[in-house]
Amino acid sequence: MKNNIQELRQIAGWSQAELAKRLNVSRQTVNAIERGRYDPSLPLAFAIAQLFERQIEQVFQPDT
Numbered sequence: 001m002k003n004n005i006q007e008l009r010q011i012a013g014w015s016q017a018e019l020a021k022r023l024n025v026s027r028q029t030v031n032a033i034e035r036g037r038y039d040p041s042l043p044l045a046f047a048i049a050q051l052f053e054r055q056i057e058q059v060f061q062p063d064t
Contacts, residue, residue, distance in 0.1 A: 004059060016030045016031055033048075
């Protein structure tokens with residue numbers, strides 16, 4: 001699944017560690033999601049979208 005988390009995180013001025021803390025996950029998890037090596041659970045995906053005040057479809061896009 002594609003995502004624009006890295007871009008949103010940088011706009012917010014947060015490091016991966018800061019985003020991880022806000023989501024209660026590890027920095028490695030944030031890194032893996034940003035790089036497309038790990039698809040988050042649905043609750044985590046919704047938490048990410050909510051944190052950035054976006055619709056989930058604005059953060060995550062299916063691979064095509």
